[in-house]
Amino acid sequence: MAAQPVGGQKPFHVVSPVLESLPLSKAAGTKVFMKLENVQPSGSFKIRGIGHFCQDVRGRALPEPPLSTGGNAGLAAAYAARKLGLPITVVVPSSSGPTPVRMLEELGATVEVYGKVWDDANRRAQELVKTQGWVSIHPFDHPLVWEGHASLVRELKDSLEAKPGAIVVAVGGGGLLAGVVAGLHQVGWQDIPIIAAETQGAHSFHEALKAGRLVTLPDITSVAKCLGAKTVAARALECARECQVISQVVEDTEAVRAVERFLDDERMLVQPACGAALAVLYSGRLQRLQSEGRLRAPLASVVVVVCGGSNIHSGQLRALKSQLGME
Secondary structure: EEEEEEEEEOOOOOOEEOOOOOOOHHHOOEEEEEHHHHHHOOOEEEEHHHHHHHHHHHOOOOOOOOOEEEEHHHHHHHHHHHHHOOOOOOEEEEOOOHHHHHHHHHOOEEEEOOOOOOOHHHHHHHHHHHHHHOOEEOOOOOOHHHHHHHHHHHHHHHOOOOOOOOEEOOOOOOOHHHHHHHHHHOOOOHHHHEEEEOOOOOHHHHHHHHOOOOOOOOOOOOOHHHHOOOOOOOOHHHHHHHHHHHEEOOOHHHHHHHHHHHHHHHHHOOOOOHHHHHHHHHOOOHHHHHHHOOOOOOOOOEEEEEEEEOOOOOOHHHHHHHHHHOO
């Protein structure tokens, strides 16, 4: 199903399905609905915000090529640029691996591999912005990106018969979190708790919450590279002051195990970044939060944002399990 036009322009994202998961419901002890963002045209929720941003770029008739960084964000930007007839350069870190590079090139993007992690690639992107006069498309830290992501919550309001008791999201740089909070305000659901899931080694939001200020991790050591921002957007911390945001950090093994279990349960292969959110439900953390009084018990339902699976295939899953000593 196509999304409705906003401001006279038809968005690039689709209205993604909201389906009840019986296996996740059994594991979490409450009804769980999946918001399936892995079926978006570019493979993740990123097309919502990045597509919205690119339409704004085209609307301003800027002649310079836009530029983006990051795997899923880069794929979304390349997809949108192709639709708009814009040239685009995507800077990715070496940790992204060959799959996203190939996919980006197939979409017609110029790809530059630079640095080890996203922060390195982003610094290179900003250099190109200054030297080439290009338009920067930040993967998570821009109001237009958050505005685009907010559409996800508006769809939930239209799809669900009742307001959920909690929403589970993965947090990398904080763009999805910011968009969800924006959407909750728009539909009057700002009292819904948000469970923000990260993997150990990519847990910059968790550290920022503990410190009460932005914290930069020394390195990204998690296998969930799509969560690999050393520092989250400042807006993510502001969101935690506006809504109840509960941080949960899972181990890489839990995230990868959740990916494998979800493949068996729902026949969908997603990335370890998404596995972090699924692990909250599979691991009993939801029930623990309820027993601690941090979440209401019982909960009417829980929504988990199945955020994406474009940068994963069966061979990578096997390699991740071997790397983590899970076989």
